[in-house]
Amino acid sequence: MKNTMIVALALTAALAASTAHAGRCPMDMKQIDAAMANSTLSMADMDKVKALRAKGEKLHKSGDHSGSVKALGEAKDMLGL
Numbered sequence: 001m002k003n004t005m006i007v008a009l010a011l012t013a014a015l016a017a018s019t020a021h022a023g024r025c026p027m028d029m030k031q032i033d034a035a036m037a038n039s040t041l042s043m044a045d046m047d048k049v050k051a052l053r054a055k056g057e058k059l060h061k062s063g064d065h066s067g068s069v070k071a072l073g074e075a076k077d078m079l080g081l
Contacts, residue, residue: 026060032079036053039079056068
């Protein structure tokens with residue numbers, strides 16, 4: 001019984017973390033899109049930001065929310081967000 005409770009709690013924690021990342025991705029993408037419109041980055045850096053944003057969206061849609069958050073975070077860093 002005790003082991004079952006531990007496993008259930010671990011699964012609940014993992015699901016909660018995954019759901020939190022899933023909800024964050026669309027907000028990050030919107031922030032990136034807004035910042036790109038007013039950015040003064042070089043063309044090469046803007047291309048990197050666009051690639052990271054696209055990668056983040058693709059990972060989000062495939063269910064890899066941790067990977068998505070990482071890629072979108074790199075794009076946000078480059079934009080100074």
